[in-house]
Amino acid sequence: MSLKNTYILGIESSCDDTAAAVLRNGEILSNVVANQTIHESYGGVVPELASRAHQQNIVPVVDQALHKAGISCNDLNAVAFTQGPGLMGSLLVGTSFAKSLAYGLDIPLIDVNHMQAHVLAHFIEKDGYKKPSFPFIAMTISGGHTQIVLVEDYFKMTIIGETIDDAVGEAFDKSGKILGLGYPAGPEIDKLAKLGNPIAFKFTKPKVKGLNFSFSGLKTAILYFIQKQVKENPRFIEENINDICASIQYTIINILMDKLKLAVSETRVSQIAIGGGVSANSGIRNALKEAEGQYGWSTYLPALEFTTDNAAMIAIVGYLKFNNKQYAKQSIMASSRLKI
Numbered sequence: 001m002s003l004k005n006t007y008i009l010g011i012e013s014s015c016d017d018t019a020a021a022v023l024r025n026g027e028i029l030s031n032v033v034a035n036q037t038i039h040e041s042y043g044g045v046v047p048e049l050a051s052r053a054h055q056q057n058i059v060p061v062v063d064q065a066l067h068k069a070g071i072s073c074n075d076l077n078a079v080a081f082t083q084g085p086g087l088m089g090s091l092l093v094g095t096s097f098a099k100s101l102a103y104g105l106d107i108p109l110i111d112v113n114h115m116q117a118h119v120l121a122h123f124i125e126k127d128g129y130k131k132p133s134f135p136f137i138a139m140t141i142s143g144g145h146t147q148i149v150l151v152e153d154y155f156k157m158t159i160i161g162e163t164i165d166d167a168v169g170e171a172f173d174k175s176g177k178i179l180g181l182g183y184p185a186g187p188e189i190d191k192l193a194k195l196g197n198p199i200a201f202k203f204t205k206p207k208v209k210g211l212n213f214s215f216s217g218l219k220t221a222i223l224y225f226i227q228k229q230v231k232e233n234p235r236f237i238e239e240n241i242n243d244i245c246a247s248i249q250y251t252i253i254n255i256l257m258d259k260l261k262l263a264v265s266e267t268r269v270s271q272i273a274i275g276g277g278v279s280a281n282s283g284i285r286n287a288l289k290e291a292e293g294q295y296g297w298s299t300y301l302p303a304l305e306f307t308t309d310n311a312a313m314i315a316i317v318g319y320l321k322f323n324n325k326q327y328a329k330q331s332i333m334a335s336s337r338l339k340i
Protein backbone atom coordinates (compact mmCIF):
# COMPACT_ATOMS: atom_id res chain seq x y z
CA MET A 1 0.00 0.00 0.00
CA SER A 2 1.47 3.36 -0.89
CA LEU A 3 0.51 6.24 1.35
CA LYS A 4 0.22 9.73 -0.07
CA ASN A 5 3.04 12.03 0.99
CA THR A 6 2.30 15.11 3.05
CA TYR A 7 4.40 18.21 2.31
CA ILE A 8 4.42 20.99 4.89
CA LEU A 9 6.13 24.35 4.48
CA GLY A 10 7.32 25.80 7.80
CA ILE A 11 8.03 29.52 8.21
CA GLU A 12 9.83 31.06 11.17
CA SER A 13 10.37 34.79 11.72
CA SER A 14 9.97 35.37 15.46
CA CYS A 15 13.28 37.09 16.14
CA ASP A 16 16.27 37.77 13.88
CA ASP A 17 16.38 34.66 11.69
CA THR A 18 14.23 34.33 8.59
CA ALA A 19 13.73 30.61 8.03
CA ALA A 20 11.77 28.24 5.81
CA ALA A 21 11.76 24.44 5.67
CA VAL A 22 9.95 21.73 3.76
CA LEU A 23 8.97 18.54 5.52
CA ARG A 24 7.81 15.34 3.78
CA ASN A 25 5.94 13.35 6.42
CA GLY A 26 8.35 13.47 9.38
CA GLU A 27 11.45 14.00 7.28
CA ILE A 28 13.16 17.31 6.48
CA LEU A 29 13.79 17.94 2.76
CA SER A 30 15.15 21.46 3.18
CA ASN A 31 15.96 23.75 6.09
CA VAL A 32 17.01 27.27 5.05
CA VAL A 33 17.96 30.01 7.52
CA ALA A 34 18.98 33.57 6.67
CA ASN A 35 20.78 35.03 9.67
CA GLN A 36 20.61 38.79 10.05
CA THR A 37 24.13 40.09 10.54
CA ILE A 38 22.91 43.70 10.75
CA HIS A 39 22.42 43.40 14.53
CA GLU A 40 26.04 42.48 15.29
CA SER A 41 27.24 46.08 15.47
CA TYR A 42 24.44 46.96 17.93
CA GLY A 43 25.25 44.15 20.39
CA GLY A 44 21.66 42.89 20.31
CA VAL A 45 18.60 42.54 18.08
CA VAL A 46 17.10 45.86 16.91
CA PRO A 47 13.39 45.04 16.37
CA GLU A 48 12.71 47.51 13.54
CA LEU A 49 15.78 46.39 11.60
CA ALA A 50 14.82 42.74 12.15
CA SER A 51 11.37 43.35 10.73
CA ARG A 52 12.77 45.10 7.65
CA ALA A 53 15.30 42.34 7.04
CA HIS A 54 12.55 39.68 7.30
CA GLN A 55 10.63 41.53 4.57
CA GLN A 56 13.67 41.40 2.31
CA ASN A 57 14.50 37.76 3.11
CA ILE A 58 11.16 36.00 3.25
CA VAL A 59 10.54 35.48 -0.48
CA PRO A 60 14.08 34.28 -1.39
CA VAL A 61 14.24 32.04 1.69
CA VAL A 62 10.91 30.32 0.94
CA ASP A 63 11.84 30.04 -2.72
CA GLN A 64 15.15 28.40 -1.81
CA ALA A 65 13.47 25.98 0.63
CA LEU A 66 11.05 24.81 -2.09
CA HIS A 67 13.84 24.59 -4.65
CA LYS A 68 16.11 22.54 -2.35
CA ALA A 69 13.21 20.24 -1.52
CA GLY A 70 12.67 19.72 -5.27
CA ILE A 71 8.98 20.63 -5.12
CA SER A 72 6.81 23.51 -6.27
CA CYS A 73 4.37 25.41 -4.07
CA ASN A 74 1.54 23.50 -5.74
CA ASP A 75 2.78 20.29 -4.09
CA LEU A 76 2.31 21.74 -0.58
CA ASN A 77 -0.42 20.37 1.65
CA ALA A 78 -0.24 23.12 4.30
CA VAL A 79 1.67 26.20 5.41
CA ALA A 80 2.77 26.33 9.08
CA PHE A 81 4.06 29.55 10.62
CA THR A 82 5.27 30.88 13.97
CA GLN A 83 2.39 32.75 15.60
CA GLY A 84 4.48 33.72 18.68
CA PRO A 85 6.05 34.37 21.08
CA GLY A 86 8.56 36.82 19.61
CA LEU A 87 9.02 40.36 18.35
CA MET A 88 5.73 41.67 16.96
CA GLY A 89 7.22 43.34 13.87
CA SER A 90 9.13 40.17 13.02
CA LEU A 91 6.19 37.83 13.64
CA LEU A 92 3.94 39.95 11.42
CA VAL A 93 6.14 39.35 8.38
CA GLY A 94 5.98 35.54 8.63
CA THR A 95 2.32 35.56 9.67
CA SER A 96 1.17 37.77 6.77
CA PHE A 97 3.26 35.84 4.27
CA ALA A 98 1.98 32.45 5.46
CA LYS A 99 -1.63 33.62 5.44
CA SER A 100 -1.38 34.97 1.90
CA LEU A 101 0.38 31.88 0.59
CA ALA A 102 -2.09 29.45 2.16
CA TYR A 103 -4.99 31.57 0.89
CA GLY A 104 -3.55 31.77 -2.60
CA LEU A 105 -2.89 28.03 -2.79
CA ASP A 106 -6.18 27.21 -1.05
CA ILE A 107 -4.50 24.91 1.47
CA PRO A 108 -4.68 24.80 5.28
CA LEU A 109 -2.85 27.38 7.38
CA ILE A 110 -1.38 26.11 10.67
CA ASP A 111 -0.30 28.26 13.61
CA VAL A 112 2.71 27.13 15.63
CA ASN A 113 3.91 28.16 19.08
CA HIS A 114 7.67 28.82 18.83
CA MET A 115 8.41 27.38 22.29
CA GLN A 116 6.41 24.21 21.61
CA ALA A 117 8.39 23.92 18.38
CA HIS A 118 11.73 23.99 20.25
CA VAL A 119 10.40 21.04 22.31
CA LEU A 120 8.84 19.11 19.42
CA ALA A 121 11.94 19.46 17.21
CA HIS A 122 12.89 16.13 18.82
CA PHE A 123 10.23 14.45 16.68
CA ILE A 124 11.91 15.28 13.35
CA GLU A 125 13.14 12.06 11.70
CA LYS A 126 16.93 12.14 11.74
CA ASP A 127 19.43 9.28 11.49
CA GLY A 128 21.24 8.69 14.77
CA TYR A 129 18.68 10.63 16.84
CA LYS A 130 16.11 8.91 19.03
CA LYS A 131 12.78 10.45 20.00
CA PRO A 132 11.67 10.82 23.61
CA SER A 133 8.51 9.04 24.75
CA PHE A 134 5.92 10.69 26.99
CA PRO A 135 6.20 11.95 29.64
CA PHE A 136 9.50 13.78 29.42
CA ILE A 137 11.01 16.97 30.77
CA ALA A 138 12.07 19.58 28.24
CA MET A 139 14.39 22.43 29.13
CA THR A 140 14.12 25.21 26.55
CA ILE A 141 17.15 27.45 26.75
CA SER A 142 17.48 30.31 24.29
CA GLY A 143 18.14 34.01 23.96
CA GLY A 144 14.55 34.82 24.86
CA HIS A 145 13.48 31.99 27.14
CA THR A 146 14.54 29.64 29.90
CA GLN A 147 11.86 27.15 30.84
CA ILE A 148 11.47 23.69 32.29
CA VAL A 149 8.42 22.04 30.76
CA LEU A 150 6.69 18.80 31.67
CA VAL A 151 5.63 17.28 28.35
CA GLU A 152 2.85 14.70 28.75
CA ASP A 153 1.79 14.64 25.11
CA TYR A 154 2.57 16.57 21.91
CA PHE A 155 0.32 19.44 22.92
CA LYS A 156 0.01 18.82 26.65
CA MET A 157 2.84 20.87 28.08
CA THR A 158 3.08 22.49 31.51
CA ILE A 159 5.73 25.02 32.47
CA ILE A 160 7.09 23.91 35.85
CA GLY A 161 9.91 26.45 36.05
CA GLU A 162 11.12 29.54 34.23
CA THR A 163 13.37 32.54 34.53
CA ILE A 164 12.19 35.46 36.61
CA ASP A 165 14.46 37.89 34.72
CA ASP A 166 17.09 37.30 31.99
CA ALA A 167 17.11 34.22 29.76
CA VAL A 168 20.17 31.97 29.85
CA GLY A 169 21.16 32.99 26.30
CA GLU A 170 21.15 36.61 27.50
CA ALA A 171 23.50 35.59 30.33
CA PHE A 172 25.92 34.32 27.66
CA ASP A 173 25.40 37.31 25.36
CA LYS A 174 25.65 39.98 28.08
CA SER A 175 28.74 38.35 29.61
CA GLY A 176 30.25 38.35 26.13
CA LYS A 177 29.48 42.04 25.74
CA ILE A 178 31.31 42.77 29.03
CA LEU A 179 34.28 40.83 27.63
CA GLY A 180 34.17 42.70 24.32
CA LEU A 181 33.03 39.67 22.29
CA GLY A 182 30.68 39.93 19.30
CA TYR A 183 26.92 39.28 19.31
CA PRO A 184 25.59 36.65 19.86
CA ALA A 185 28.42 35.68 22.21
CA GLY A 186 27.18 32.21 23.21
CA PRO A 187 28.97 30.27 20.45
CA GLU A 188 32.21 32.24 21.00
CA ILE A 189 32.20 31.71 24.77
CA ASP A 190 31.60 28.00 24.12
CA LYS A 191 34.65 27.90 21.82
CA LEU A 192 36.94 29.90 24.12
CA ALA A 193 35.82 27.88 27.17
CA LYS A 194 37.18 24.69 25.62
CA LEU A 195 40.75 25.88 26.28
CA GLY A 196 40.11 27.27 29.75
CA ASN A 197 39.97 26.16 33.37
CA PRO A 198 36.32 26.07 34.51
CA ILE A 199 37.20 26.56 38.17
CA ALA A 200 39.75 29.37 37.69
CA PHE A 201 37.22 32.00 38.82
CA LYS A 202 34.24 31.42 41.04
CA PHE A 203 30.89 33.14 40.56
CA THR A 204 28.14 32.67 43.11
CA LYS A 205 25.05 30.90 41.88
CA PRO A 206 21.75 32.79 42.32
CA LYS A 207 19.48 31.54 45.06
CA VAL A 208 16.06 31.11 43.49
CA LYS A 209 13.52 28.79 45.06
CA GLY A 210 11.99 25.82 43.28
CA LEU A 211 12.42 25.34 39.57
CA ASN A 212 12.67 29.01 38.63
CA PHE A 213 15.85 30.66 37.38
CA SER A 214 17.46 34.08 37.68
CA PHE A 215 20.42 35.23 35.61
CA SER A 216 20.53 38.98 36.08
CA GLY A 217 22.52 38.78 39.35
CA LEU A 218 25.13 36.59 37.70
CA LYS A 219 25.57 39.12 34.91
CA THR A 220 26.14 41.90 37.48
CA ALA A 221 28.56 39.73 39.48
CA ILE A 222 30.56 39.09 36.28
CA LEU A 223 30.54 42.82 35.44
CA TYR A 224 31.85 43.86 38.89
CA PHE A 225 34.45 41.09 38.89
CA ILE A 226 35.79 42.13 35.48
CA GLN A 227 35.77 45.85 36.35
CA LYS A 228 37.75 45.17 39.55
CA GLN A 229 40.29 42.95 37.80
CA VAL A 230 40.78 45.34 34.88
CA LYS A 231 41.47 48.18 37.33
CA GLU A 232 44.36 46.14 38.74
CA ASN A 233 45.53 44.78 35.39
CA PRO A 234 44.28 46.44 32.19
CA ARG A 235 45.25 43.30 30.24
CA PHE A 236 43.26 40.98 32.54
CA ILE A 237 40.63 40.04 29.94
CA GLU A 238 43.00 39.19 27.11
CA GLU A 239 45.39 37.31 29.42
CA ASN A 240 42.59 35.21 30.93
CA ILE A 241 39.88 35.04 28.26
CA ASN A 242 39.77 31.22 28.12
CA ASP A 243 39.59 30.81 31.90
CA ILE A 244 36.97 33.56 32.23
CA CYS A 245 34.76 31.99 29.54
CA ALA A 246 35.21 28.48 30.96
CA SER A 247 34.31 29.72 34.46
CA ILE A 248 31.21 31.60 33.25
CA GLN A 249 30.04 28.61 31.22
CA TYR A 250 30.72 26.21 34.11
CA THR A 251 28.63 28.38 36.47
CA ILE A 252 25.72 28.59 34.00
CA ILE A 253 25.77 24.84 33.37
CA ASN A 254 25.76 24.13 37.11
CA ILE A 255 22.72 26.38 37.52
CA LEU A 256 20.88 24.53 34.73
CA MET A 257 21.88 21.06 35.96
CA ASP A 258 20.87 21.83 39.59
CA LYS A 259 17.38 22.76 38.42
CA LEU A 260 17.10 19.69 36.22
CA LYS A 261 18.05 17.45 39.16
CA LEU A 262 15.33 19.12 41.22
CA ALA A 263 12.82 18.72 38.38
CA VAL A 264 13.59 15.00 38.12
CA SER A 265 13.22 14.50 41.86
CA GLU A 266 9.93 16.44 41.94
CA THR A 267 8.31 14.84 38.89
CA ARG A 268 10.03 11.42 38.96
CA VAL A 269 10.42 11.79 35.20
CA SER A 270 13.99 11.12 34.15
CA GLN A 271 13.78 11.54 30.36
CA ILE A 272 15.31 14.93 29.65
CA ALA A 273 15.27 16.77 26.32
CA ILE A 274 16.79 20.18 25.67
CA GLY A 275 16.05 22.71 22.96
CA GLY A 276 16.75 26.31 21.94
CA GLY A 277 19.95 28.06 20.92
CA VAL A 278 21.84 27.34 24.14
CA SER A 279 21.24 23.59 23.67
CA ALA A 280 24.04 23.86 21.07
CA ASN A 281 26.46 24.54 23.94
CA SER A 282 29.05 21.77 24.20
CA GLY A 283 29.25 22.11 27.99
CA ILE A 284 25.55 21.50 28.60
CA ARG A 285 25.54 18.68 26.03
CA ASN A 286 28.46 16.95 27.80
CA ALA A 287 26.89 17.46 31.22
CA LEU A 288 23.69 15.80 30.01
CA LYS A 289 25.54 12.90 28.40
CA GLU A 290 27.38 12.34 31.69
CA ALA A 291 24.09 12.45 33.58
CA GLU A 292 22.99 9.30 31.73
CA GLY A 293 25.60 7.22 33.55
CA GLN A 294 25.69 9.35 36.68
CA TYR A 295 21.97 9.57 37.47
CA GLY A 296 20.43 7.02 35.07
CA TRP A 297 18.64 9.68 33.01
CA SER A 298 17.79 9.25 29.32
CA THR A 299 18.83 12.45 27.60
CA TYR A 300 17.88 13.85 24.20
CA LEU A 301 20.09 16.42 22.51
CA PRO A 302 18.78 17.96 19.28
CA ALA A 303 20.91 17.90 16.12
CA LEU A 304 22.82 21.20 15.99
CA GLU A 305 20.83 22.47 12.99
CA PHE A 306 17.62 22.23 15.11
CA THR A 307 18.97 24.04 18.20
CA THR A 308 18.98 27.71 17.18
CA ASP A 309 15.88 29.15 15.51
CA ASN A 310 14.89 27.22 12.40
CA ALA A 311 11.77 26.43 10.39
CA ALA A 312 12.16 22.63 10.45
CA MET A 313 10.83 22.68 14.00
CA ILE A 314 7.88 24.78 12.84
CA ALA A 315 7.18 22.34 10.02
CA ILE A 316 7.20 19.28 12.33
CA VAL A 317 4.62 20.92 14.60
CA GLY A 318 2.68 21.82 11.45
CA TYR A 319 2.75 18.16 10.44
CA LEU A 320 1.55 16.95 13.86
CA LYS A 321 -1.31 19.48 13.80
CA PHE A 322 -2.10 18.69 10.13
CA ASN A 323 -2.63 15.05 11.07
CA ASN A 324 -5.19 16.19 13.68
CA LYS A 325 -6.75 18.68 11.25
CA GLN A 326 -5.90 21.50 13.67
CA TYR A 327 -5.97 24.35 11.21
CA ALA A 328 -5.93 28.11 11.82
CA LYS A 329 -8.44 30.59 10.48
CA GLN A 330 -7.40 33.40 8.11
CA SER A 331 -8.32 35.85 10.88
CA ILE A 332 -5.54 34.56 13.16
CA MET A 333 -3.15 37.21 14.51
CA ALA A 334 0.50 37.12 15.51
CA SER A 335 0.87 37.03 19.30
CA SER A 336 4.12 38.29 20.79
CA ARG A 337 3.43 36.89 24.28
CA LEU A 338 1.90 33.56 23.30
CA LYS A 339 2.15 31.02 26.15
CA ILE A 340 3.23 27.41 25.68
Ligand code: KG4
Binds near residue numbers: 143145
Ligand atom coordinates in the same frame (compact mmCIF):
# COMPACT_ATOMS: atom_id res chain seq x y z
O1 KG4 B 1 16.86 29.79 19.98
P1 KG4 B 1 17.68 30.95 19.51
O2 KG4 B 1 18.31 30.85 18.14
O3 KG4 B 1 16.84 32.27 19.49
C1 KG4 B 1 15.94 32.60 20.48
O4 KG4 B 1 14.77 32.14 20.41
O5 KG4 B 1 16.39 33.33 21.40
O6 KG4 B 1 18.82 31.20 20.61
C2 KG4 B 1 19.82 32.17 20.47
C3 KG4 B 1 20.68 32.15 21.73
C4 KG4 B 1 21.69 33.30 21.80
O7 KG4 B 1 21.61 33.89 23.08
C5 KG4 B 1 23.04 32.61 21.58
O8 KG4 B 1 24.12 33.25 22.25
C6 KG4 B 1 22.78 31.26 22.19
O9 KG4 B 1 21.45 30.94 21.79
N1 KG4 B 1 23.71 30.22 21.71
C7 KG4 B 1 24.63 29.62 22.50
C8 KG4 B 1 25.35 28.73 21.67
N2 KG4 B 1 24.84 28.81 20.40
C9 KG4 B 1 23.82 29.72 20.44
N3 KG4 B 1 24.89 29.78 23.80
C10 KG4 B 1 25.90 29.04 24.32
N4 KG4 B 1 26.63 28.18 23.58
C11 KG4 B 1 26.41 27.98 22.27
N5 KG4 B 1 27.14 27.11 21.56
Ligand code: ZN
Binds near residue numbers: 114142276277309
Ligand atom coordinates in the same frame (compact mmCIF):
# COMPACT_ATOMS: atom_id res chain seq x y z
ZN1 ZN C 1 13.96 30.17 19.70
